[in-house]
Amino acid sequence: MISFVRGPVAHLSLAQAVIDVNGVGMLVHATPKTLGGLRLGEETSLTTSMIVREDSMTLYGFADVQEREVFDVLLSVSGIGPRLALAILAVLEPESIRIGVANGDGKAFTKVPGVGPKVAGRIVLELKGKLVPTGVGVSQAPAAVAMEWKDQVVAAMTSLGWNEKDALKSIDAAIAADPELAEGQSVAAILRATLRWLGQDGARQSSRMR
16 A cells, blocks of 8 residues: 655646656656645655556546545445546545535536535535544635636646646636536646647637748
């Protein structure tokens, strides 16, 4: 069991990072928020959970132990594998997941792509009593929440090579094209939409130059 990795970031993408651990590249899958806090070449430390299958060993990385704990508990729900558990953490904060389970709020989980009403119902039913609110990070004003997801998307984009000014401009353009993205506040969905917008905008500019 590998419980954490530490070393410089050797590679960074939208869904994973490679951490150089004493000359060995450890591939770690993580949420856009976690990856957004990493920088190429800089030393980092990630809490990890290793999933061992017959044909693979996969590392999933987290910003802290609390996030990993929620991930591990989510895996106990029938029908939820590591990728879906990570997708849930990409959309919902660990404390929001705890609150959703405690309140029996299955609808909160349907915001996650791939989680329908049946799966959401199983999460609430099977995790009742296993995940309880800690009281940390519960109350945030709407403006603070909005700024939080924007900061996370900007961090992810700057880690991929864009400067902050261009990142902010592109995010605003993507949100303007699809306002429902801002309502959902999914960092992963907004990041994907922004990158798609950048690709389309690049194509438009190329066509105008011909």
